[in-house]
Amino acid sequence: MDVNVNTPSNFIRNIIDEDLASGKHKKIITRFPPEPNGYLHIGHAKSICLNFGLAKDYNGTCHLRFDDTNPEKEEVEYIESIQNDVRWLGFDWGEHLYFASDYFDQLYGFAVELIKQGKAYVCELTAEQIREYRGTLTEPGKDSPYRNRSVEENLDLFERMKNGEFEEGSHVLRAKIDMASPNVVMRDPVLYRIRKVSHHRTGDKWCIYPMYDFTHCLSDAIEGITHSICTLEFENNRPLYEWILEQVFPDPHPRQIEFARLNLSYTVMSKRKLLRLVESGVVSGWDDPRMPTIAGLRRRGYTPEAIRDFCDRIGVAKANSVVDVALLEHCLREDLNRTSPRTMAVLRPLKVVIENYPEGQVEYLEAMNNPQDPEAGTRLIPFAREIFIEQDDFMLDPPKKFFRLAPGREVRLRFAYFITCTDVVYDDEGNVVEIRATYDPETKGGSAPDGRKVKATLHWVAADHSLPAEIRLYDHLFNKEDPNEGELEENLNPNSLEILTDARVELNMKDVQPGDRFQFERQGYYCVDVDSSPEKLVFNRTVPLRDTWAKMQDK
RNA sequence: UGGGGUGUAGCCAAGUCGGUAAGGCACAGGACUUUGACUCCUGCAUUCCCUGGUUCGAGUCCAGGCACCCCAGCCA
Numbered sequence: 001m002d003v004n005v006n007t008p009s010n011f012i013r014n015i016i017d018e019d020l021a022s023g024k025h026k027k028i029i030t031r032f033p034p035e036p037n038g039y040l041h042i043g044h045a046k047s048i049c050l051n052f053g054l055a056k057d058y059n060g061t062c063h064l065r066f067d068d069t070n071p072e073k074e075e076v077e078y079i080e081s082i083q084n085d086v087r088w089l090g091f092d093w094g095e096h097l098y099f100a101s102d103y104f105d106q107l108y109g110f111a112v113e114l115i116k117q118g119k120a121y122v123c124e125l126t127a128e129q130i131r132e133y134r135g136t137l138t139e140p141g142k143d144s145p146y147r148n149r150s151v152e153e154n155l156d157l158f159e160r161m162k163n164g165e166f167e168e169g170s171h172v173l174r175a176k177i178d179m180a181s182p183n184v185v186m187r188d189p190v191l192y193r194i195r196k197v198s199h200h201r202t203g204d205k206w207c208i209y210p211m212y213d214f215t216h217c218l219s220d221a222i223e224g225i226t227h228s229i230c231t232l233e234f235e236n237n238r239p240l241y242e243w244i245l246e247q248v249f250p251d252p253h254p255r256q257i258e259f260a261r262l263n264l265s266y267t268v269m270s271k272r273k274l275l276r277l278v279e280s281g282v283v284s285g286w287d288d289p290r291m292p293t294i295a296g297l298r299r300r301g302y303t304p305e306a307i308r309d310f311c312d313r314i315g316v317a318k319a320n321s322v323v324d325v326a327l328l329e330h331c332l333r334e335d336l337n338r339t340s341p342r343t344m345a346v347l348r349p350l351k352v353v354i355e356n357y358p359e360g361q362v363e364y365l366e367a368m369n370n371p372q373d374p375e376a377g378t379r380l381i382p383f384a385r386e387i388f389i390e391q392d393d394f395m396l397d398p399p400k401k402f403f404r405l406a407p408g409r410e411v412r413l414r415f416a417y418f419i420t421c422t423d424v425v426y427d428d429e430g431n432v433v434e435i436r437a438t439y440d441p442e443t444k445g446g447s448a449p450d451g452r453k454v455k456a457t458l459h460w461v462a463a464d465h466s467l468p469a470e471i472r473l474y475d476h477l478f479n480k481e482d483p484n485e486g487e488l489e490e491n492l493n494p495n496s497l498e499i500l501t502d503a504r505v506e507l508n509m510k511d512v513q514p515g516d517r518f519q520f521e522r523q524g525y526y527c528v529d530v531d532s533s534p535e536k537l538v539f540n541r542t543v544p545l546r547d548t549w550a551k552m553q554d555k
Numbered sequence: 556u557g558g559g560g561u562g563u564a565g566c567c568a569a570g571u572c573g574g575u576a577a578g579g580c581a582c583a584g585g586a587c588u589u590u591g592a593c594u595c596c597u598g599c600a601u602u603c604c605c606u607g608g609u610u611c612g613a614g615u616c617c618a619g620g621c622a623c624c625c626c627a628g629c630c631a
Binding site for chain 2: 014073136139140181183187193212237265315316323324327330342371416521522546547548549
C-alpha cells in the first residue's frame, strides 16, 4: 500500500522540486544519521519517514549512516537495535549502510589539508580556557595564543596527537575562522579531540576523534548526499558545515536543511529524560509499552503502518510545535480497525446464569472475525448456561441514558441470544455478585423474528469455556500535557498501568503468539505481550475504542 | 544590549506570479448500527502576531514593533 500518496506538500519537497527542475540534481540522496547511543523514538521515526520517504517518492536513495564519532557514549548494542527498528518501520537502506568511523582515514586527510591551507591549528588551551577565550553571546572572543603557529608545527603536532604522544585534553585541532564572529559556532570550533578509549568499530586504531561538525558535512559529501536534513538546533551550525566543505571538498556540496523536531503532548522525547525513567525504574525498560520508543510502541501493539501514516500527516515545517497525541492514536485505530481480528474478552467478569438454558448444554455460535473485512471469515464461540459479562454492562439503578443490562431489561449478547435480567444475587456486603436471566431461544444469532429491538449489545464469554488471562491496561505515562513543565516525576500519571488478573478471553485465544493483535469487541485493541505463554496469557491494551458513553458520563 | 530562526482555528498544517483562507486531529450536533465502535452527513478563521504603508485588491510586497525557540560541550 502506498501511504505516501497523500503526503502533503512541504518546504523540503519544494526545494527538491526546484533542484530537480533546475537540473541541479538528477537524483536525490538523503540519509538518516543516528548516533548509536540510545534507542530510537517516535521523534526519530519522523526523521526516518521523512528521509526514506523522500528518497522513495523521488526515486532516490536514502543511506543509513551511524554517526559514531564519540566512542565514550556509543555501543554496538544500539547499532543492532537501530537497524532493527528502522527495518521494522518498513524501510530498506539496501547496500547503503555506512559508518562515519569508516571515514576516519579520509577525515584525517581533510584535516591535514586544512592545516596545510593555514586554516586549522593545534591549540593547547585547556577546555576551560577555550571557553573563556570564546567570549559570550554579546562579546567577541579573543584569539588563542596558539593560533598563529606555522603550518609545519601544526602538521607535526597534529600527527603527534594522532600518535598518542599527548594526554587527553591537552591538545585539540581547531579551525581558524573568526573569534569575533557573531555566530559562536564560528569562533575557531574544535575539530578533533584526544580520547584514549577504544572505539566499538575501529578498536584502538585512533586516539583522536573528529567532532560532529567536522564529520557530518564531510561524511555527507563523501556519500554524495544531496539534501542533508536535520533538526532546527543545527541551524547555527550550517555556516560551519558550508565553510568546511568550501575549504576542502570539490563541488557539488550537499545542502543542509533544518526542520522542527517532533514533540507530542503527554510525552517526553529527550533521550536524557527517557533514560532517567528507565534508570529510576518508573518504567520497566526501554521497551516498556508506555515509552515513546519504537521498541515500546512495538510492544504496546502499534503497527509500522500507523506510525508511518502519522508521520505523513503531521507535516514538516520549521515552527516549533506540539502534536496532539490523539492524532497518533487516531492513526493507530484507523489501521487496527481495518486489520485486527475481533474477539470477545471480559475484563472484569460478572457471572450471569441463564435459568432457562439447559444445564450442561454447550452450543457453538458463529461470529464474524472482522466486519470490516469479510475475507477474515468466521469462528465458532461456545455458549452455555453460565456466562460472564462486563461488570460495567450492568447497573442496578440505571440512569436515563444507560442502555445496557439492568433488572427487568432485555439486551443482546453479541452473536448469541437476547437475554432478560430476572434477578440479582448479592453477597453479605450487598455487592452484586451474580445475575439471573432468561434467554429467548428464538433470537439465536442475535436477531428477533418478531422484529423487536434491544438498545444494547453486550460482549460475553462462557464461564466454563473460556480462558483466564492477565490484561495490562496502559494509559499516558504523564497526566500533564507538557510533562517538561515542572518536575518530571511529579507529572507522572499514577494510573498509567493497571493490571487485571481475573479477565476471561475466548477459547480461540489458546494458541496466540506474542505480537498478535486483536480487537476486544466494544473495548479496544490489544496485543499479546512477550511475557505471555500458553500457561499464562498476557495482553497489552494498545489503545481503547472511542467511548462516547464514557464521555457522556464525564459530563 | 550579539547572531540565527519561527509566528495561519483548541492542536498540526497547506497556501507557487499579490485575486478574495486547503486538509487532518480535536470538539459539537445528526443519520446508521448485532461493537454506545466503524462509516456517513452538518457545523467549526469576515481572518492569517501587532501597527502602519503600497495596491482596485495583501496571509502573501514594504517599514516598524511584539512574542517565542536555538547558540557560549574537547556532545550530537
